[in-house]
Amino acid sequence: KQVVIAITQTFGKEIWCKTLLVLTHAQFSPPDELSYETFSSKRSDSLLKTIRAGSKMRKQEFEDSAIAVVYAENSGRCSKNDKDEKALPNGEAWIPNLVKAITDVATNQRKAIHVDKKMVDGSYSDDKGKKLIPLIIGAQYLIVKMIQGAIRNDIKTSGKPL
Known part of the structure; x- marks a missing residue:
């Protein structure tokens, strides 16, 4: 349908x-x-x-x-x-x-x-957000790297891995 x-x-x-x-x-x-x-x-x-x-x-x-x-x-x-x-x-x-x-x-x-x-071709209403995709991917990359760094620091300070 x-x-x-x-x-x-x-x-x-x-x-x-x-x-x-x-x-x-x-x-x-x-x-x-x-x-x-x-x-x-x-x-x-x-x-x-x-x-x-x-x-x-x-x-x-x-x-x-x-x-x-x-x-x-x-x-x-x-x-x-x-x-x-x-x-x-x-x-x-x-x-x-x-x-x-x-x-x-x-x-x-x-x-x-x-x-x-x-x-x-359809409507181009989705084109507005497409320009933000590289910025969003970059932000996600930076956030993941920050979380990985925090985990590594936590492992170093506690002296043992999870």
Whole structure:
């Protein structure tokens, strides 16, 4: 949820209108009592609920954005179909589905998200304290040396180490 909040704060709610949720490891077998479709649906629904909560979008606004969900599996264990395409347990070839979903999201008539340098680099609010770091390190070094000197003097005056 914190990641969703950070993405929303950085790019705005509009980013979710141009989002494609790709769930990897789609070859995993569901628990015995669930079908692949039910398992996949529950998996994506929980993430979509987290995105909705973290983005603080109203229900209607979120439903209008309709985040596309695609399942992907690229491991060597992934089975292949008759066309030698990697296929999910439900028989779907995942690479063509992914390409179609990317095309749909890219051309979905939603306003493009403008990303400028400041948005990518983040704010520079931490720069103020960065100039003090060498002074703080120097002060810490001097304090440690003073404490070590006091310990050595104490050992010399008492005549025996701890």
